[in-house]
Amino acid sequence: MTTRRGGFTLDVDLEVAPGEVVAVLGPNGSGKSTLLGTLAGLYAPEDARVTLGARVLTDSAAGVSVPAHRRRVGMLSQQALLFPHLTARDNVAFGPRCAGRRRHEALAAARELLADVGVAELEGRRPAELSGGQAQRVAIARALAVEPDLLLLDEPFAALDVDAAPAVRSVLRRLVRRTGQTTLLVTHDVVDAVVLADRLIVLAEGRIVEQGPTAEVLARPRSAFAARIAGLDLVTGTASDGGLTTEEGTPVYGRPSEEVAPGEPAVAVFPPSAVAVHRKPPEGSPRNVVPVRLAALEPQGEVVRLRAAASPGGPPWVEGLAADVTPAAVAELGVEPGDDLWFAVKATEVAVHPRRR
Ligand SMILES: Nc1ncnc2c1ncn2[C@@H]1O[C@H](COP(=O)(O)OP(=O)(O)OP(=O)(O)O)[C@@H](O)[C@H]1O
Numbered sequence: 001m002t003t004r005r006g007g008f009t010l011d012v013d014l015e016v017a018p019g020e021v022v023a024v025l026g027p028n029g030s031g032k033s034t035l036l037g038t039l040a041g042l043y044a045p046e047d048a049r050v051t052l053g054a055r056v057l058t059d060s061a062a063g064v065s066v067p068a069h070r071r072r073v074g075m076l077s078q079q080a081l082l083f084p085h086l087t088a089r090d091n092v093a094f095g096p097r098c099a100g101r102r103r104h105e106a107l108a109a110a111r112e113l114l115a116d117v118g119v120a121e122l123e124g125r126r127p128a129e130l131s132g133g134q135a136q137r138v139a140i141a142r143a144l145a146v147e148p149d150l151l152l153l154d155e156p157f158a159a160l161d162v163d164a165a166p167a168v169r170s171v172l173r174r175l176v177r178r179t180g181q182t183t184l185l186v187t188h189d190v191v192d193a194v195v196l197a198d199r200l201i202v203l204a205e206g207r208i209v210e211q212g213p214t215a216e217v218l219a220r221p222r223s224a225f226a227a228r229i230a231g232l233d234l235v236t237g238t239a240s241d242g243g244l245t246t247e248e249g250t251p252v253y254g255r256p257s258e259e260v261a262p263g264e265p266a267v268a269v270f271p272p273s274a275v276a277v278h279r280k281p282p283e284g285s286p287r288n289v290v291p292v293r294l295a296a297l298e299p300q301g302e303v304v305r306l307r308a309a310a311s312p313g314g315p316p317w318v319e320g321l322a323a324d325v326t327p328a329a330v331a332e333l334g335v336e337p338g339d340d341l342w343f344a345v346k347a348t349e350v351a352v353h354p355r356r357r
Pocket residue numbers: 005006007008026027028029030031032033034035
């Protein structure tokens with residue numbers, strides 16, 4: 001598709017498999033909202049062909065453009081945008097009613113969905129009587145109530161406070177997985193992509209500059225933007241009681257940030273600034289301590305990023321882990337590439353999230 005807005009041109013070619021969740025990341029103004037708007041039928045593209053299953057939604061060459069409300073494309077944005085005069089239940093039942101469902105059927109379906117998103121007891125409240133997180137849960141229920149063929153999520157957690165966002169993300173993850181909902185998710189948060197998406201695409205200046213399985217793009221970023229968002233330490237494994245267990249069986253201790261059941265695929269996430277670097281294994285406090293071989297020293301503004309490789313006999317999953325330390329600490333440690341070191345990170349600094357298979 002090619003869509004112009006003012007002097008900006010979006011030019012992308014994208015295919016999403018049924019049931020797939022694709023995350024779209026990119027700097028401000030890279031065209032993420034323009035992409036969603038074009039799929040939703042909000043903008044008239046200059047030259048595009050958009051198909052959903054067997055249906056043609058847009059074919060500019062043939063003069064076809066299905067209006068937004070007939071696309072069976074659901075949209076959820078930062079703000080819940082509920083009808084202010086309707087109760088939570090009636091907000092969710094509205095779409096099915098418009099699609100011709102009987103009133104009692106639509107209300108029953110709405111109640112079930114409100115229970116699914118964890119706000120069954122709020123069904124009689126109006127939007128003004130809901131918190132941001134509660135309203136967004138209702139908005140998720142409303143978006144799914146019409147059983148859209150494609151769900152578009154435009155920064156659905158951005159307006160929520162940091163405490164509410166992971167719980168709402170969990171709810172969305174569970175429902176999207178259960179219904180096999182085909183989804184395109186625009187986000188600024190790489191953790192959203194890890195938790196929800198099978199695949200990640202990176203937009204820059206209206207074009208796709210990178211795409212692939214989420215973990216792969218983050219492990220081997222090619223664009224400057226992907227490198228920057230990949231600036232978190234990620235360790236994948238299987239959730240356990242106190243954190244996760246890597247594929248090789250190493251325990252990584254952390255705190256579950258949201259609903260993640262033992263035995264499920266999980267990812268441990270921590271900032272490189274939380275990693276302490278030692279010459280000898282540190283003693284005492286309960287934390288994660290792992291041997292690494294120093295691969296590189298990368299200056300990063302105020303700090304130096306120590307990049308790890310596996311040490312002989314050590315676990316392979318440390319490959320690529322980063323530790324940010326001050327230049328003074330680097331001088332004091334006297335480290336050089338090839339040195340054998342220990343990376344340590346406190347369990348309280350490690351967030352454990354569920355991960356898409
Ligand atoms: N109404 C408009 N008229 C003209 N140009 C517009 C309009 N809306 C957006 N643009 C331009 O289109 C480009 C893409 O905007 P878009 O909102 O799709 O980016 P985005 O990636 O979603 O950004 P953000 O992360 O800031 O939400 C921007 O350069 C913007 O200046």
